[in-house]
Amino acid sequence: MSKERLTYLWELYLNNKISPSECKELLAYIAIADEEMLEVIDHSQRHQLNDLILSEKQADKIFGRILEDKRLVKTTKNVRLNLTFVKYAAAIVIITSCIGIYLFKAQKGVSTSVNFAKNAPINADEQSIRLKTSKGEELALDSAGGYLSLLDNQVAVIDSRGTAHQILADNETKVQQLVLQVPKGATYQIKLPDGSNVWLNSASSLSFPSRFSDLERVVQLDGEAYFEVAKHATKKFKVISNENVVEVLGTHFNISAYKGDDDIITTLVEGSVRVAFSNNQRLLKPGEQALSNVRKHTIFTQLANVSSVLAWKSGYFDFQDVDLQTIMEQIERWYDVDVSYQGTIAPIKFGGTFSKSKSLDELLDHLETLGKLRFKREGRRLIVTS
Structure with a gap:
């Protein structure tokens, strides 16, 4: 099996999109897997998985839990466990199980997860993913599922x-400006007219044309998104966020540009991007990020923890030595609550990961025990005290 095929199957499994036949193919490969499997698993988990020591009895128990997954084909019960499979069976269970937050540098053991499951925010029934058109139409996309595609001169789910x-008539000759919220x-996820893929994070919106012009490809972002831009030798792709402009010909990168944040953060995964902000420009290399400070009108570049930046795309929080306020901002955007503080909150930093499929109360329980904090819920209001 090629590495590309293995990566594809692994991502399908983690995102709950794998078919029975594909799951059978993946499990069959895991049973005879070599070190190539570790390259597919996120780098942040690699060292932890190598340190696992499991008995055959423990491995059988883990394997049994995997087989309880309804997506798996029953014939895989005959797969024989070997030492290599023990490691990867554990990997699947650990990565797809519930995880916790730990106080930064207070514990050496870190549980991590990249399992993605649909989360139900507090008022999920009042919200939906929406597509707005320049004609004033507003379409709810939640019920259709899948992703939005603008290929072949049509707008479809x-x-x-x-x-x-x-979802929109294909006889329109005039280009419409669309907004995905x-x-x-x-x-x-959305597939743009040029074949570029964009994943939008929570509380984000993307404005784009139903067809790109012959000269350039321009979109506007409010919030956070991961871009896999289709290569084009001459037609530049631009992402505009406030005064910040990211310009590429074809590459993979992440932009966090939420209103109210001090910095617009551009993180490059592969290729190259040019970031222009307030008469300043920076050319990024893979693994670097640019911080465009909205207040100071400056650009600062630094090395990035790419796996941490992209954790949201795989469905989990990844806190790396971050303060409480930063965590609360992410909680507000995901669980749809308004956070306020009472009294003096001692400065404290956290690290670790937590699955977004878990409830807000579970996350708060972890933070309370680790940070000597107290949380009180009043409807959508979340009060933090020490």
């Missing part, structure tokens, strides 16, 4: 089976 459901507690 592609469901989990790959079937296209056209993703509410708190959700993420969504």
